[in-house]
Amino acid sequence: MHTGLKIGAFAAALAVTFGTAYGVGQGVAPVVEDRPPASHDTHTEVSPEGGDGHGGHEATPAGGLQISEGGYTLDLRTPRVTAGKQSELRFAIRDDSGRAVTAYRREHEKELHLIVASRDLVTYRHLHPTRAADGTWSISVELPRAGGYRVFADFTPGKKGAENLTLGADLAASGPYEPKDMPSPASxxxxxxxxxxxxxxxxxxxxxxxxxxxxxxxxxxxxxxxxxxxxxxxxxxxxxxxxxxxxxxxxxxxxxxxxxxxxxxxxxxxxxxxxxxxxxxxxxxxxxxxxxxxxxxxxxxxxxxxxx
CATH class of the missing domain: 2.60.40.1930 (Macroglobulin (MG2) domain)
Known part of the structure; x- marks a missing residue:
């Protein structure tokens, strides 16, 4: 992570569609729960050039939307979990040869920072998993609600000259799905x-x-x-x-x-x-x-x- 803003390259993100229940297989994962917010509009501002501000030209490239970047890939071993159950989230960072990375540069006292957020941005956690000798990262967590989540791995490989990266992968939690609205702007x-x-x-x-x-x-x-x-x-x-x-x-x-x-x-x-x-x-x-x-x-x- 950098002082100031760190953003990687932009790529399309996967959209998640829900019915009355989010039906996915059982697995393992993390996250935290915010208290339910009041119902508010969640639409984005329209950019001066037109559109919703998410497509077309961006002033600065956005990060966390790619699972692979710069020769590294986020390998999420537990892409599905059951909401409300304590589980172990496991993943690895792999280099372009497919080997799990075992050397990292410590930044802000940690080798890797893990962010987990729900698609509706109501649930969020900044986590610090443990790395095994074989390069597998793990942490015990509980997803509070069913639905779609995004996992972000923020790290700098230990290889000389390597740059800080933020890779993202989708995570799903099964169970009865109750949509939440994001709170409106506030001071x-x-x-x-x-x-x-x-x-x-x-x-x-x-x-x-x-x-x-x-x-x-x-x-x-x-x-x-x-x-x-x-x-x-x-x-x-x-x-x-x-x-x-x-x-x-x-x-x-x-x-x-x-x-x-x-x-x-x-x-x-x-x-x-x-x-x-x-x-x-x-x-x-x-x-x-x-x-x-x-x-x-x-x-x-x-x-x-x-x-x-």
Whole structure:
């Protein structure tokens, strides 16, 4: 992962269609559950050039939409799971010869960062699996709801000169499917008794500052703890195809209440932002919906995350 925005090459994502139940075979997997949001519009902004902002030319290439890139492939061993059951998610990163990669460059204290998000962007988790000697990664997780998910592996191979990559693969969870609507844009989010304010916004093709301010019980939190070597981590996912953006804080020595990021949206559209921050020994996640090219709205969202 990079300081600033890391995005890989763009490719088409698979769409998932559901009926009253999501019927897939049993398997293994991860993820977390956000509390059900209120019903809101989930359509994206129309780009100035026309279209929904997801097709055609993009100002910056989007990442996480390819299962293979730069000679590496995400081999998801457990592409199907049963919702609500504890399972083990297993995968490997393979090089162009088909061998599992066993050497990685540590970034932000980890060799690999795993993001799991539901297609409706209601469920999200930033996970850190364990790697076996043969290159197989695994982690015990539970998918809270049936439906389609996307798994993102963010890593840098240990090979000299290798660049950071984000590869993505689809994951399915069987069980009764209940669609959820993504919350509308908001400038505040509540999580685990904390309030997080958002100022600034995403701009297509241009750098913009996103400032998040953490408070609890009406008081600024000024003693945030480092988490993976930083006071905050931010992931942005684009609604629809789940294009992946990963950003890290701008240089700061203050442990809160403000955490500043610089990010560039690959296109116009609606994005979901997920902020991880650590306080009093627990990692919390706050989520926001934003539209690239627009400032944040001023209505509150529902709880967006739980401690890790």
């Amino acid at each position: 505040t989010a509540s999580t685990d008794g904390y309030e997080v304010g958002l100022s600034g916004g995403l701009r297509p093709g241009k750098e913009g500052e996103l400032k998040l301010t953490v408070s609890r019980n009406g008081r600024p939190v000024t003693d945030l703890q480092p988490y993976l070597g930083a006071y905050g981590h931010l992931v942005a996912l684009r609604s629809g195809d789940l294009a992946y953006l990963h950003v890290h804080p701008n240089s700061t020595t203050k442990p809160g209440p403000d955490i500043s990021f610089t990010a560039t949206a690959p296109s116009s559209g609606t994005y979901r932002l997920f902020l991880d921050f650590k306080h009093e020994g627990t990692v919390h996640t706050a989520a926001f919906t934003v539209r690239a090219g627009q400032a944040s709205a001023a209505e509150p969202t529902h709880d967006a995350g739980h401690g890790h």
